[in-house]
Structures are given as structure tokens and as C-alpha cells.
Amino acid sequence: NHQRSHTNDTPFRCEVCSKAFTRKEHFTNHIMWHTGETPHRCDFCSKTFTRKEHLLNHVRQHTGESPHRCNYCTKSFTRKEHLVNHVRQHTGETPFQCQFCPKAFTRKDHLVNHVRQHTGESPHKCSYCTKSFTRKEHLTNHIRQHTGESPHKCSYCSKFFTRKEHLTNHIRIHTGESPHRCEFCSKTFTRKEHLTSHLRVHSGETEHNCNICSKPFAKKEHLINHMRCHTGERPYTCTECGKSFPLKGNLLFHQRSHNKGTGERPFRCDQCPKDFT
Incomplete structure (x- = not known):
């Protein structure tokens, strides 16, 4: 399998979409994406997954286990890739460079989403209306406007939210937490985007x-x-x-x-x- 990464040998080819893979297990997981098969079931809830590692990561949400610890701070993570992405916030590493502009990103998925701003690609289409989105999570949040689903409930009051980040921001009203601190002055903010806007006051930037x-x-x-x-x-x-x-x-x-x-x-x-x- 490793040698194929050097030779570009991809013997496992999907008959549905022509994608090719060097490893059989990657090919098998890909086929399940087409068939909708999800053989790995969570013992704590009714969710099922195409890949075993996705199930293991999900189960940690139930058990609270977060084995991947940051060496720079006290944070820990359920998934290794989340730790890798987090560590780059400490090191300042941005290995994913946009081919269209000078911007660089800590995560590959952030680069992919950014590139779509240049290409105009919006592959995630709503089945209820004609809207399409560059990111899958934006489509998921949009669909809830059609279905009325608001799965994220505040533990302090009876409010529900369609998006997890909206719930997180709302909870800070109850707790008084404002974790985003300005490095130029003493102001703190409950939301990162509010800090970003505030920083432009110092920099004079008008985006x-x-x-x-x-x-x-x-x-x-x-x-x-x-x-x-x-x-x-x-x-x-x-x-x-x-x-x-x-x-x-x-x-x-x-x-x-x-x-x-x-x-x-x-x-x-x-x-x-x-x-x-």
C-alpha cells in the first residue's frame, strides 16, 4: 500500500464515479458512500456510520473521552486530526496555500471552502429549493429553515437553536463568558467575529x-x-x-x-x- 503512494498505482476503481484508490479499505468505504450502507452502529444512540473510525470518534461524545492532549495548553480532543489543527494555532503554521491568492490556512477543508469563493462552485444543493452552498454544514443549517428542526437546546433556559455555534454564543449570555480577547486593549468578546470586527478599529482596515x-x-x-x-x-x-x-x-x-x-x-x-x- 505504501509503495503505491510513490508509484501512483491505484488498482481499486469505483464503477459508479471512476474514482480510484490505492487501498482496498478506502475503496470499500467509498462504495458505502454510494450505496448508503452504514454498518457501524452506536450502542448509546441510533446513529450509524460507514466507517469504524467515525463510530469510535462519535462514541467519545457519549463517554467524554478526549485522549489527544495539546502540549501547549490544557485542551484535549476526541480526534487526532482536531488536535493537529489546534496545535497550528499555537505554532502559526498554515500549510494549505490558495493557488488563486496569497491566503493560507491551517486546515485543508478551510482551503477547499475558500477556493470555492474563487471558482464559484457550490456543490451542496438544497432539495427543498434552488439554493446551493459551498459548504455542507451551511446546507444542513439551511435545510432546518425548511424543516423547522432546532436540535440544539439551551440547558439554562427553554430556547432551541438550529446551529450549534448559535447555542454556544447564547450560553455565554448565561455564563458571562467572553473568551475572545483583544491583544491591543482590554476588551473581550463572546463571539470571534465580534473580535475580528473590533480589531479593524485598531488596524484601520475596512474590508x-x-x-x-x-x-x-x-x-x-x-x-x-x-x-x-x-x-x-x-x-x-x-x-x-x-x-x-x-x-x-x-x-x-x-x-x-x-x-x-x-x-x-x-x-x-x-x-x-x-x-x-
Whole structure:
């Protein structure tokens, strides 16, 4: 098997898609992807897997085992490849280089997803509508908008979320955790993307430019709001009177005019019983 990696000998060829493999077990696993066969079943739940190592990694979610420990910090991981990717955050190694631009990545899958921004490829297609996505996890999250599935439940309150990262961010509201710290000042953030946006204040970087008037913005959402000045789009509509607004904040401020004199305080804090107009 090893010698074939030097000779490019790939004797195991798939009759369905013509892919070829140097090792029989890789070929067998690939065939199961076509047939949908998942012979490896979890004893803790009903999930099944095409590959035994995928089952072993999954079982560790039930047992809590994380045998792969980082030598640089106290973190440990259920899968060796997750440890390898994590260690690169310490070493700064970015071995996966984009052929279209100077960007480099710590993980191969991050490079693959990035390259699709250059090629325009979006291979993951929704079976409910015409949308397609560059990443499988984006398709999975999108499909939940059609099915209404929200599998990630908060252990502190009754809220459910379609995406695990949304649950993680939400839980930090309860715990007060803000793990993303700015290296230039003392500010900390609950979400990595908020730190990224904040860092542009220090660097002066304005990544998002308006393609109509060239005005630069540090945050993508600020550019989106600005674009409505050009397009006239007013997506936020008042259910009381039908007026529409370009910004959600404008709508919320307007709705207070309907609440005057009624004593109604429709906006409730999710941390305490206080209500607000």
C-alpha cells in the first residue's frame, strides 16, 4: 500500500464515479458512500456510520473521552486530526496555500471552502429549493429553515437553536463568558467575529466597500445597512400601520409611538423580569 503512494498505482476503481484508490479499505468505504450502507452502529444512540473510525470518534461524545492532549495548553480532543489543527494555532503554521491568492490556512477543508469563493462552485444543493452552498454544514443549517428542526437546546433556559455555534454564543449570555480577547486593549468578546470586527478599529482596515459609492465599512452588516440607502430597500415593516424601515432599530423606535398611552412594554429582558417600551 505504501509503495503505491510513490508509484501512483491505484488498482481499486469505483464503477459508479471512476474514482480510484490505492487501498482496498478506502475503496470499500467509498462504495458505502454510494450505496448508503452504514454498518457501524452506536450502542448509546441510533446513529450509524460507514466507517469504524467515525463510530469510535462519535462514541467519545457519549463517554467524554478526549485522549489527544495539546502540549501547549490544557485542551484535549476526541480526534487526532482536531488536535493537529489546534496545535497550528499555537505554532502559526498554515500549510494549505490558495493557488488563486496569497491566503493560507491551517486546515485543508478551510482551503477547499475558500477556493470555492474563487471558482464559484457550490456543490451542496438544497432539495427543498434552488439554493446551493459551498459548504455542507451551511446546507444542513439551511435545510432546518425548511424543516423547522432546532436540535440544539439551551440547558439554562427553554430556547432551541438550529446551529450549534448559535447555542454556544447564547450560553455565554448565561455564563458571562467572553473568551475572545483583544491583544491591543482590554476588551473581550463572546463571539470571534465580534473580535475580528473590533480589531479593524485598531488596524484601520475596512474590508467591506460599497460597490456604488466606494464608502468603506469595517463590518459587513454596516455595509448591508448602507446599501439600502442606494437600493431603497425597507425590509422591516410595522404590523400596526404598515410603515416600513431600512433598519430594525428604526422599526423598534417607531413601534414605541403605538405603545404610548397603552402602558404596553413589549420588549422583555431574557435575563430578568424587566420590560421595556
